[in-house]
Amino acid sequence: MPISTDLVKAFVTLCQVKSYSETAKMLRRSQPTISNRIRLLENQVGFALFKDKTPHSGLTAQAELLYQRCLSIQNELDQISVLTQTQVGKVIRIGVSASLENLCSSSAIASLGLGRADTTLSISTDDTENLLASVEKGNLDACYVCNREVPSPLTQKSWPFDVRWVAAKSVDVDDLLARPIVPIVGWHEQWQPAQIFSAYFEKSSYRFRPIYQTQNLSNYLNAVQAGVGLGYVGDIFLHNLPVASDLHYIDDRLKPFGQFYIHRLNQAEPAANLRRVLSIIDSHLDRLATTTL
Numbered sequence: 001m002p003i004s005t006d007l008v009k010a011f012v013t014l015c016q017v018k019s020y021s022e023t024a025k026m027l028r029r030s031q032p033t034i035s036n037r038i039r040l041l042e043n044q045v046g047f048a049l050f051k052d053k054t055p056h057s058g059l060t061a062q063a064e065l066l067y068q069r070c071l072s073i074q075n076e077l078d079q080i081s082v083l084t085q086t087q088v089g090k091v092i093r094i095g096v097s098a099s100l101e102n103l104c105s106s107s108a109i110a111s112l113g114l115g116r117a118d119t120t121l122s123i124s125t126d127d128t129e130n131l132l133a134s135v136e137k138g139n140l141d142a143c144y145v146c147n148r149e150v151p152s153p154l155t156q157k158s159w160p161f162d163v164r165w166v167a168a169k170s171v172d173v174d175d176l177l178a179r180p181i182v183p184i185v186g187w188h189e190q191w192q193p194a195q196i197f198s199a200y201f202e203k204s205s206y207r208f209r210p211i212y213q214t215q216n217l218s219n220y221l222n223a224v225q226a227g228v229g230l231g232y233v234g235d236i237f238l239h240n241l242p243v244a245s246d247l248h249y250i251d252d253r254l255k256p257f258g259q260f261y262i263h264r265l266n267q268a269e270p271a272a273n274l275r276r277v278l279s280i281i282d283s284h285l286d287r288l289a290t291t292t293l
Contacts, residue, residue: 003044005077008070010037011049015067016102018055018218051222056242058222064214071101075124091120092277095131095143100262102217102237103288104144104281121277135265141274142266144281146234148196148258154265157282159289161236163197163257166247171227173250177206183229185220186210197232200257221247234260239288 014023014034024031042049045066051057059067096104104123126134131143132152145151150158167173176182187197201208211229214220221243224231230250238244262285270278 003041007037007041008073010034011041012070012074014038014055015059058219059216064216064219071125091122092274093122093140095124095126095134095140097128097131097145098125099146100144101125132265142264142278145263146260147263148260151263152265154267155263156266157264159262159285160259161234161289162259163232163234165250165254166224166231166233167250168225168227169246169248173253176230177253181207181209183211184208185223185229185231186213187215197257232257236288
């Protein structure tokens with residue numbers, strides 16, 4: 001049986017906001033309707049979506065692959081929606097790199113209260129190179145990307161953050177570091193920043209081995225929380241996440257990876273509607289950048 005777009009949208013949104021009630025509010029449906037859609041999706045795909053049947057428990061391995069597919073479908077649906085708009089100039093098109101999914105996803109941005117009757121907001125996810133090219137060609141009005149350097153002259157604002165080692169508070173860090181091979185939770189090699197981190201591992205006096213790899217931040221942090229291994233993540237990404245209360249930085253044991261940036265890129269003189277939307281998103285990132293764990 002074909003999977004409907006309603007099921008795709010409910011699943012993607014629930015994965016991003018991790019709340020049935022919040023998902024229902026964002027999709028303007030009742031909570032039982034969202035629960036029924038998730039249950040129907042599980043029946044259609046034939047496997048459990050969440051480890052302990054709750055969004056906060058993290059996705060199962062099969063569901064993580066499904067989520068990546070559904071996210072791509074949702075992005076395509078958003079683009080189709082843009083193409084079918086009849087009012088020229090009313091669509092604001094913003095791109096977000098995959099590494100910023102939890103901070104700047106379509107659901108996260110929508111929750112900031114950007115909606116207005118005269119404006120349609122389209123959010124798409126892609127890799128950094130494609131997003132930069134789309135802004136330069138005018139196919140996107142703006143994009144938010146994660147990089148160590150300033151990627152383009154179109155960069156208008158940047159937010160610094162540090163990539164630091166984290167561990168579950170219940171884990172004996174000294175015991176892990178004393179092992180011949182230190183177990184870590186790794187980022188999947190297809191995730192672009194993972195290539196930057198490889199140089200760190202090569203120079204370290206410790207030998208690290210990924211026990212588990214993912215491209216999804218929630219699954220990554222859940223694995224660290226469960227004690228699978230040590231983890232490394234940008235400190236700005238931990239804010240407002242329930243799992244953060246069970247983690248702590250271990251800068252005194254392992255040197256941080258250094259400073260990275262979230263960059264906003266757009267043409268120098270954006271239209272009024274775009275300026276309004278960007279200012280709200282920027283304020284959201286300003287708050288995260290000045291908050292400590």
